[in-house]
Amino acid sequence: MTTPTLRTPPAHRRHRFDLRATTLFFVFLGVVVCVVGFAVRMLAGSVERRPAWVFVLAVVGVASLLGLRRRVHVMRAARRAAAALDEAARDAAEELETLTIPRQRACADVAGDYEALTPEEFEEAIAALCERDGCSAVDLVGGAGDLGADVLAVAPDGRRVVIQCKHYGDSHRVGSQDLQRFGGTCFTVHEADVAVLVTTSHFTAPAVEYAEQCGIVCVDRETLQAWTDGTGPQPWRQQ
Structure with a gap:
């Protein structure tokens, strides 16, 4: 009885050319190019008809950037102020504790001899x-x-x-x-x-x-x- 031999698949199999997938890819790419071109054409026409829009858009962009930077600065200042307040509160608590502890000790010693104080x-x-x-x-x-x-x-x-x-x-x-x-x-x-x-x-x-x-x-x-x-x-x- 002879044993059938197993056929080993080739290590590198070439992918078959898929005409349908290729066609769909180029159609999608063409649609994207057309949409982008149409948008650019409309924007160019609007700018040509109304040049003031360019200035308005530039001002809005600059204001947005400045507002973002200002927000960042405000947030940083708020964090610094919060940290300063927290440190001041800790210092005040420590100062109050230093003022209270001697009185507590004195209150514990009031039953003793006042002349020794x-x-x-x-x-x-x-x-x-x-x-x-x-x-x-x-x-x-x-x-x-x-x-x-x-x-x-x-x-x-x-x-x-x-x-x-x-x-x-x-x-x-x-x-x-x-x-x-x-x-x-x-x-x-x-x-x-x-x-x-x-x-x-x-x-x-x-x-x-x-x-x-x-x-x-x-x-x-x-x-x-x-x-x-x-x-x-x-x-x-x-x-």
Whole structure:
């Protein structure tokens, strides 16, 4: 029995010439050429009859290019502005955090010994007490040119509170001159509804008498400790 041999197809088979496909290709090419030629002829005739259209089309093209470039510039400027605002917001948040953290630390230390604090830390501690007890818009303004106000705040009932801090030792009492200087600015300059002078020491009798006449709340060492512990009223409730 003989085995039939398989015939291997040739590696390169020539494609047959397709007259129909070739004819359709040249017909399509002719139609495209005719359409393009007709469009060019119409455009040339329109330009010849109305030359102003060329100027109009040129102006429209230039304006479109300029508008596209302007849009690109505006988009770039908007992205830069957004990035700048984002960076400014982060810087403001960091700045607010740096201002809040010392007050939080001071508020954590207010139950301790006030005499161990520096005058600046004492002002921070008083501001922290105000924030702890519900005051808003608490601001530290102590320093040169403060005109007698170290801490400004708004009490929970909406009254404006102006506080002066005197970080004195036990042997250095707050005298009437201190109260007179504070009384000369707390109401007229700072427009206080509640004026408070708080100290780590005590007040002299003339100072207390002057404070009662002017309506200034005096907070001495014991009263401050009671305010700190929560066993005594806040200064804006003592008036």
